[in-house]
Amino acid sequence: MKSSMQYYILVIITVGIYFFASKLIFDKVNETSQVVVDELFHIPQGKSFCEGNFSYWDPKITTLPGLHLTSTLFVSYFFACNTYNLRFVNLVASCFNLILFASILKFIYGNYNESQFKIVLQALSLALLPPLYFFSHVYYTDTLSLLFLLLFSRVCFANKGKWLILLFGNLSFGMRQTNIVWVAMVFGHKLLDLLVRSSRVYGNRYLTKTLLSKRSLISNDIDSSKLKRYYTVMDVVVALKFHLTTCFRAAFKLVQLPDLYVILQLKSVLLSFMLFLYVNGSIVIGDKKAHVATIHIPQLLYFLLFYGVFGLPYILAKFISTVKLILNNKLNVILLSAVFAIAVHYNTIVHPYLLADNRHYTFYVWNRWFGKHDFATYATIPVYIFLLFSLYDNLKDQNCITFLLPYTVCLFFALALQRLVEIRYFLIPYIILRLRFVRPSVYVVLLEFLWYVAINAVTFYIFFTKEIKWDDFGEVQRIIW
Numbered sequence: 001m002k003s004s005m006q007y008y009i010l011v012i013i014t015v016g017i018y019f020f021a022s023k024l025i026f027d028k029v030n031e032t033s034q035v036v037v038d039e040l041f042h043i044p045q046g047k048s049f050c051e052g053n054f055s056y057w058d059p060k061i062t063t064l065p066g067l068h069l070t071s072t073l074f075v076s077y078f079f080a081c082n083t084y085n086l087r088f089v090n091l092v093a094s095c096f097n098l099i100l101f102a103s104i105l106k107f108i109y110g111n112y113n114e115s116q117f118k119i120v121l122q123a124l125s126l127a128l129l130p131p132l133y134f135f136s137h138v139y140y141t142d143t144l145s146l147l148f149l150l151l152f153s154r155v156c157f158a159n160k161g162k163w164l165i166l167l168f169g170n171l172s173f174g175m176r177q178t179n180i181v182w183v184a185m186v187f188g189h190k191l192l193d194l195l196v197r198s199s200r201v202y203g204n205r206y207l208t209k210t211l212l213s214k215r216s217l218i219s220n221d222i223d224s225s226k227l228k229r230y231y232t233v234m235d236v237v238v239a240l241k242f243h244l245t246t247c248f249r250a251a252f253k254l255v256q257l258p259d260l261y262v263i264l265q266l267k268s269v270l271l272s273f274m275l276f277l278y279v280n281g282s283i284v285i286g287d288k289k290a291h292v293a294t295i296h297i298p299q300l301l302y303f304l305l306f307y308g309v310f311g312l313p314y315i316l317a318k319f320i321s322t323v324k325l326i327l328n329n330k331l332n333v334i335l336l337s338a339v340f341a342i343a344v345h346y347n348t349i350v351h352p353y354l355l356a357d358n359r360h361y362t363f364y365v366w367n368r369w370f371g372k373h374d375f376a377t378y379a380t381i382p383v384y385i386f387l388l389f390s391l392y393d394n395l396k397d398q399n400c401i402t403f404l405l406p407y408t409v410c411l412f413f414a415l416a417l418q419r420l421v422e423i424r425y426f427l428i429p430y431i432i433l434r435l436r437f438v439r440p441s442v443y444v445v446l447l448e449f450l451w452y453v454a455i456n457a458v459t460f461y462i463f464f465t466k467e468i469k470w471d472d473f474g475e476v477q478r479i480i481w
């Protein structure tokens, strides 16, 4: 009781400080620029809805109208429909994100007596994750889309409720249709978990090596002593073997009413997506030519670089252990290098925006490294290898294959089908993993916080001071993520 009181007070104070400090930056962003890159489409769209004109739709917008409708709901009745107020919806959403991060971390670490301070500081760092933090000050879809995805995750963690999963699942899909991938991941995780668990508690003969008659008492009794906290690939194989020979009967036996509710809700969300696909004819909305889907494997490697920058404290904390892991896996290193080299050689795709749009950091990375030297794409391979092992090192001790497998599949769909390299697209996949890293020490948590504050300071400084003049644009352009 006392410690939960402490937790709530800490959350309230942190959100208060976060809000007032961010409000200062928010006002400065407002003073500095009235149109930040994609806001060119989003703001007129938001204003139009806000003023009650729902017939206008800008075909350049590639997401479902969740952002514009939500901000209309909160702005139009009480406030003026201007840029400042529309953006403000995101700042408020980011405060809720902070609260949800804390709530989720508290749930994850619940059994470990983790200090409240450490939980709340991590939640604050996550809200300050630099690209996410920047987009919380402008009228972009990312912050609000994350809010609904976090609400969705929070109710999924609780594994109950008759309609909240359905509601938040659909809402997060409505903010950005690609969020459906993460709903599918939860669905896959849930099913795989049920399959593996049920295969172990109902006398799996591949597990015990003793053949049980199907009608024996033991084979119908639940023997939970065979359950583990984390499963491996082998456990999945054994489970599949078992279920295939028993026609999945055990799997159905283990499903209880709460599980059934969860599964049905997740399925309904996936169904709404199917309906959308059927009506829209494709996952892309609006500017279809600029967003043609292709296979683009190196996106996964760029995602590792994202981890390399924003997960730096975690990489350093495990540095020695990662090096040992690499030395113990020489054959895998060679195989991976070959695979990465093939992916880089045959599948590096350069979107015209990447070369032309000097308002994004990716442009500078491309022009000063990857695009500048012929060897650069190959020379980065050892970095990818190291980062992949480091990521694995940070995940392996507290993650189950029933999560890692659906996650990897969904990561592929979320990233590797996009031509354009956009740092924003890495946010949600990174946050999902970050919430699942091995519990960090207080030093790592502090380092992460300071690291993010420093990156934010530099990037906002660049945003406020560096001006880019485009001939065909009246307003000065600025550099963002």
Ligand SMILES: *[C@@H]1O[C@H](CO)[C@@H](O)[C@H](O)[C@H]1NC(C)=O
Binding pocket: 027, 030, 031, 034, 084
């Ligand atoms: C936002 O910036 C605009 C343009 O500089 C200014 O007119 C307006 O007063 C600002 N809004 C607030 C609430 O500070």
